[in-house]
Amino acid sequence: MSTNKKGVAIVGFGGMGSWHKRKLLASDVAELRGIWDIKESRRQKALEENIHVYSSFEDLLSDESVDIVTIAVPNELHKPLSIAALEAGKHVICEKPVCLSCKELEEIIAASARTGKLFTTHQNRRWDADFLLMKQVYESGDLGEVTNIESRVQGSHGIPGDWRGKKEHGGGMILDWGVHLIDQTLQMVKDKRIERIYCRCDHITNYVVDDGFKLDIYFEGGLTARIEVGTSNFISMPRHYMTGTNGSAIVRDWGKDCEVVCCKNWEDKDVVPVVTAAGLTKTMAPRNKDTISEYTIPSPESDVHDFYRNYCLAVDGKAEQIVTHAELMRVMKVMEAAFASDEAGNPVEFDDSI
Ligand code: NAD
Numbered sequence: 001m002s003t004n005k006k007g008v009a010i011v012g013f014g015g016m017g018s019w020h021k022r023k024l025l026a027s028d029v030a031e032l033r034g035i036w037d038i039k040e041s042r043r044q045k046a047l048e049e050n051i052h053v054y055s056s057f058e059d060l061l062s063d064e065s066v067d068i069v070t071i072a073v074p075n076e077l078h079k080p081l082s083i084a085a086l087e088a089g090k091h092v093i094c095e096k097p098v099c100l101s102c103k104e105l106e107e108i109i110a111a112s113a114r115t116g117k118l119f120t121t122h123q124n125r126r127w128d129a130d131f132l133l134m135k136q137v138y139e140s141g142d143l144g145e146v147t148n149i150e151s152r153v154q155g156s157h158g159i160p161g162d163w164r165g166k167k168e169h170g171g172g173m174i175l176d177w178g179v180h181l182i183d184q185t186l187q188m189v190k191d192k193r194i195e196r197i198y199c200r201c202d203h204i205t206n207y208v209v210d211d212g213f214k215l216d217i218y219f220e221g222g223l224t225a226r227i228e229v230g231t232s233n234f235i236s237m238p239r240h241y242m243t244g245t246n247g248s249a250i251v252r253d254w255g256k257d258c259e260v261v262c263c264k265n266w267e268d269k270d271v272v273p274v275v276t277a278a279g280l281t282k283t284m285a286p287r288n289k290d291t292i293s294e295y296t297i298p299s300p301e302s303d304v305h306d307f308y309r310n311y312c313l314a315v316d317g318k319a320e321q322i323v324t325h326a327e328l329m330r331v332m333k334v335m336e337a338a339f340a341s342d343e344a345g346n347p348v349e350f351d352d353s354i
Contacts, residue, residue, distance in 0.1 A: 007065045012036075012037055014073075023305055029308055034063070035054070069090045075170025097175045121323055123327075128184070130254055131184045136258075137249045143244025147244055148225075150228070151225070155230070158211060166209065167208050172206075174210055179331060192221055197216070198348075199341040211232070212232065213229055216347075249261075263291065
């Protein structure tokens with residue numbers, strides 16, 4: 001056994017706990033010490049895979065070979081289990097959403113400061129190739145001043161029938177998928193303050209938690225980001241779309257390249273009109289090809305295990321952790337404002353001071 005790899009134990013051995021297990025078994029920076037799950041069937045599953053199973057959460061926390069505890073349990077347990085692990089002297093990686101409110105997050109951050117142990121959240125979708133493409137386009141300036149960003153994920157199976165459909169477990173799509181899409185958007189738009197938030201939640205198959213939503217984030221200077229999650233969409237809209245004063249970009253689906261169209265000659269508006277049922281239109285006709293440049297950016301390589309690589313370096317004081325407390329708080333504030341806006345039925349002002 002290599003001694004410089006960090007020892008990691010997983011709490012919660014369901015879908016995401018198993019995902020962490022697979023990554024840790026193949027890791028160059030960490031080693032899986034074992035798991036704990038309250039469900040007998042999940043503990044049995046781990047034993048069948050020759051994975052060490054602790055006899056309790058406390059047993060896991062008392063293992064001195066465990067440096068980092070990865071928490072992958074339903075959302076309402078993130079705060080108490082994270083704080084307990086920090087208090088036991090462990091560094092903590094908690095699954096998303098970090099917890100259920102800004103107040104809860106303040107308590108976790110205070111526990112991290114008090115114990116001197118690192119705390120972070122697994123915002124693994126920062127490594128999604130489709131997002132990295134849009135970030136590259138945003139930062140390139142090719143679209144001129146970006147005025148509109150749209151990010152969508154849409155399925156047609158309704159909200160899962162497990163704890164995700166229940167309020168007391170922190171269910172609903174804002175906390176499940178929204179947290180990823182908001183985090184990605186705020187990773188892109190770091191240079192502008194949020195002024196207002198407007199959110200409308202869907203309740204198509206579930207009346208107690210949102211089974212989808214449409215969230216508009218209004219940034220200073222006029223940039224608007226539209227974030228949409230749907231679970232009753234039988235035809236999906238494109239994954240990402242962005243427009244600016246000089247061009248547009250689209251990533252149609254996960255794993256697809258980014259298509260960019262930029263304007264070469266704004267003044268040349270000569271165009272063949274489009275025939276519609278009600279008459280001709282030049283305004284909505286496609287641009288003349290020699291007034292635009294079109295190119296494709298191929299989907300980049302990325303390795304989500306860089307999250308663990310960074311965290312292990314941060315534990316040794318050799319790097320700053322990628323997912324910071326300030327970033328987690330800003331995303332949580334947006335989610336709280338989204339819930340408040342939905343309840344009020346109106347846009348709400350946003351205080352973007354951290
Ligand atoms: P899941 O229902 O498949 O698994 C949760 C597991 O936690 C279950 O096996 C359950 O028995 C166990 N558990 C419940 N209470 C426990 C406790 N007190 N102690 C120990 N184990 C306990 O759910 P999931 O899909 O694995 O989601 C778990 C977490 O991971 C959630 O917070 C979810 O939001 C997150 N998640 C993140 C991603 C991602 O891409 N980052 C993807 C899926 C899920």
